[in-house]
Amino acid sequence: MKLHLTSTALRVLEARYLTRKGDKITETPEQMFERVARNIAEAEKIYNSDPEIAYKVFYKLMTSLDFLPNSPTLMNAGLPLQQLSACFVLPIDDSMDSIFTTLRHTALIHKSGGGTGFSFSKIRPKNDFVHVTGGVASGPVSFIKVFDSATEVIKQGGKRRGANMGILRIDHPDIMEFITSKDKEGELPNFNISVAVTDKFIEAFQKGNDYELVNPRNNKIVKKLSTKEVFDKIAYQAWKNGEPGMIFIDKINAANPTPNIGEIESTNPCGEQPLLPYESCNLGSINLSNMVEDGKINWEKLEKTVKNAVWFLDNVIDMNKYPIPEIKEKTFGNRKIGLGVMGWADMLIKLNIKYNSKEALNLAEKVMKFISEKGREKSAEIAEKRGTFPNWEGSIWGKKNIKMRNATITTIAPTGSISIIAGTSSGIEPLFALGYLRKISIGEFQEIHPLFEKIAKEKKFYSKELITEVIQKGSIKGISSIPDDVKKIFVTSMDISAEWHIKIQAAFQKYTDNAVSKTINFPSEATVDDIKKAYLLAYQLNCKGITVYRDRSRELQVLNAGEEEEKRDTTGKLSPRKRPLYTKGVTVRVQTGCGNMYVTVNEDEYGLCEVFAQLGKSGGCPASQTEAIARLISLSLRSGIEVGSVIKELRGIRCPNPFRMKEGLVLSCPDAIGIALETYLKGIKKSEPQQLKKERRVASLKINNMDVDKFLQDVAGLKKEAKKFSDINEKNPLICPECGSTMVIGEGCSLCPVCGFSKCA
DSSP states (O other): OOOOOOHHHHHHIIIIISOEETTEEOOOHHHHHHHHHHHHHGGGGGGTOOHHHHHHHHHHHHHTTSEEEOHHHHHHTTSSSOOOOOEEEOOOOSSHHHHHHHHHHHHHHHHHTOEEEEEOTTSOOTTOBOTTTSSBOOOHHHHHHHHHHHHHTOEETTTEEOOEEEEEETTSTTHHHHHTTTOSTTSSTTEEEEEEEOHHHHHHHHHTOEEEEEETTTTEEEEEEEHHHHHHHHHHHHHHHSOOEEEEHHHHHHTOSOTTTOOOOEEOTTSSOEEOTTOEEEEEEEEGGGGEETTEEOHHHHHHHHHHHHHHHHHHHHHOOOSSHHHHHHHHHHOOEEEEEEOHHHHHHHTTOOSSSHHHHHHHHHHHHHHHHHHHHHHHHHHHHHOOOTTOTTSHHHHTTOOOSOSOOBOBOOOHHHHHHHTSOOTTOOBSOSEEEEEETTEEEEEEOHHHHHHHHHTTOOOHHHHHHHHHHSSOTTOTTSOHHHHHHOOBGGGSOHHHHHHHHHHHHTTOSSOBOOEEEEOTTOOHHHHHHHHHHHHHTTOSEEEEEETTOSSSOOOOTTSOOOEEOTTSOEEOOOOOSOOEEEEEEEEETTEEEEEEEEEETTEEEEEEEEESSOOHHHHHHHHHHHHHHHHHHHTTOOHHHHHHHHTTOOOSSOEEETTEEEOSHHHHHHHHHHHHHHTOOTTSOHHHHHHHHHHTSOGGGSOHHHHHHHTGGGGGGGGGGHHHHTTOTTBOTTTOOBOEEETTEEEOTTTOOBSOO
């Protein structure tokens, strides 16, 4: 089968998935899928079945891009690490031994490529009495900081930094400290945090009553708080910077398939996978876009894909190499799998259905119900041959006398990287934008959504100017040349109200065993009350949790669809991005009436970022004024001001001492700086290094005038330059540590739309 991958998918695979020996890639994408398929098929031998049959099914399942497993499976299957799970939950009890044993286990999981979730709710509150030492406790937030610091120094399987979920119950005495623990940007960068909200709290809030805080050490009530005050604070912090999220812990436990084994306290880093302590889960997603043929859903193909995916994921459990024995025992005991979807937005576009519509809600329920039913049928079929999961007796399935191989079947997980590999939209999210300026080390490239480009050409309203306008805006809202029927289906995340985001999440949750990863996007002008309404609606519609993000709510703005990247302070004013540790550029000499001027023009990964200007023989006022001009230009460039506007202001300024060059008159020192910038942009400097010339020529090419796939293959070696920025950007949660691009807030996580990096494991 010929594998059809986009150029972006190839970049993602080469950067993070394909095996390497040193800097050399040692397998093709086809070989990667063969490696994974053969390894997962080996589980058949355990049950005296033919692995060759399974291999052929699994290989076709993945190379068709109809289904892909979670990243650790693609990265590690068939290799010495062999750690295939993305999500883990570990217990934390109220003792130093438990806390630091879990910290050690966390390190092992992060090293193997997984993400971890914890509930810190059992830890006694701050300033509580410690009998052994006679001192006082430091509280759960202090230990979250310990886990965050440990994560900072551990690479996840050499691929990415660790990701964590920290959860605290709403009735813990330290809840207010927890809610504000990420108040300042950059605090706890390796943690997502969520408040575990109970039914009791919501009921008290709706009645306007106070509620009780309980010390977990002795289960005694220590004080009461106003539900309104706490709810308002959660909503305010989420309005301010997107955290904390909420999980509805009682709703989660009401759906716990094995209450006889224990109570669920936490989820994985993105919140979609509630797990018992020491459980892990293997995830995978079906590409819904590929299920549409000739404008209709091919239900027969979808059924076959679902059943083969369940088979695949059940085999993963047997082939997995678990970081610690406790995880293996608990995972084998319940055999949870999480089959989800991606490409939902693309499916709707192909079906000509508006994302924020009743028709979309009905289809979401229909599709997910179908996947759930067919997945359970396959799990029951496997159970007949291989047996039920060991903890079946006493489970909800055992009580109903329904034989199941897996305690849970379905989960809607984030699909940042694998959706890029599959060439489809992410998870159940709407499109973030219809076009991007993809920024890589060698320049910028326009990318437009392929379905929009196809329809634009079919309906004959396509033009290069339109594509540029769509990319600048990120949305087609308000573009008069685009037909209304096209505008209806090509809506983006910010075109959709929070209410519709939540309704779509709830529609999928209705037929999902575990939970749903989704971000509820708000425009920047949204209020705290809007956030509160969203929380209550999510609870009312039986979601298991909710994550919100208000546009421009963080100091460093994530990718603004269609806009030049800007940084703004909380008043909306421009402010400069930080200067990176490394820049690249050239120095231009311009003769002026005050002597030779040497103008150095530097770039970072986003473009021009600074100018230095020095007069060769002059001191005093001319030198200081030249330095001041260069500093102000640098400030402007790093604030997103177009360099052409800067040049326009500088050129033509006169002084009493102009200088005539053979190329023309240099009117003043400011004019000389403008000339140097023009010279730099034209790329005509003989002294410019050959490699820089090549990069500048490449960067000026337009996407529509070149074979991008061939070009990217030709310059693959240049991608190493992007790594110069890795160490600098790694600690910035809104800058991708792998390629330096800005991240998108989606699916309950920070995702890179360029290279597929996900902040969450």
